[in-house]
Amino acid sequence: MRSIAFAAALAFAPLAACAAFAQTAPTSSQSPRPIAIASLKTADGTDAGSVTAYRGPLGLLFRVEGRNWPAGWHGVHLHMTGTCEGPGFTSAGGHVDHPTTDRAHGLLNMDGGPELGDLQNVFAASDGTANAEVYAAGSQTSQHGHDLMDSDGLSFIVHANPDDHVSQPIGGAGARIACGVFAPAG
Template sequence: MLAGIGALALTACAEEPTPAEPVADNDMEMSTAEMGTETASAVLRDTEGNEVGTVTATGNGEMLMVSVDAMGMPEGMHGAHIHTTGDCSASDFTSAGGHWNPTDVNHGTQSEEPNPHAGDLPNIEIGADGTGTLEGTSTGTFSGLMDADGSAFVIHANPDDYESQPSGDAGDRIACGVFSAS
């Protein structure tokens, strides 16, 4: 009887499908471009060249999700914008150009014609410890962000008032980072 049970067990094991060959991890993963999203990042530096944060922009073809992680910044509310040129070489960051506005609409959500341009994002609040985070969306596209002259992310000295044209009266540029595709 035991021999019969052993034969049954061997038969049952033989009928089970054999596992497929293991697939290398890189064969199973899709790139963000294949999934319809692309990512760019920027290291933020202050006017002294110190690293003061990072920014990540993730696009799906219709909009961008922007995430900022700041450190070593002055306490308070600060305007945060995507700027039109990927260049932070000027000591005051004016080389980054104006706010990214590919559709030529008004700045701010509280302007006469509230059509915020692609560079508009909420203010970032920096705490007493010099850190702050921001999550926001942009109406811009990844291909626009990474066009021929690129784009930069800028944090300003003052908060954006969401209505003054063309840039929200946010004051001096105190941090800047150039986006690069990741």
């Protein structure tokens, strides 16, 4: 009789585990909320889309929704100052770097890269739209004592060319063609 009770307990154990998981699994009401949004503009003020930032457990995810971009691949980077004055958007400063160590540019740079502001390239279709999600690993306040959304702001820059992820200082990405300053999501 004991063996039958034991077998029955084993048979129901996976069901109990599934029920426990179902209670803790994320639901649509627990979907991530954006922490910041940047409206992208070209130097002449043309709408170039938006970028929405989400905080994850190990970094930040950026949802890029581009408009009016030239077709092809584009380097995109996080820049350390939240200003976007044209024509070249140099007011955004350089790429965001690690707070305690000076890193080289490039996601594929095996000699001390990457910087925190280095992101994956984004492709724009022939109609000028670009839709992508890019990820900045290690950009959490709690991990590094560094907040990308600090008091002097944060900019998202779109470059004319793709980033080769190795060359210094910006991976050959070329001119800054669009810029947006992140503001807290409301």
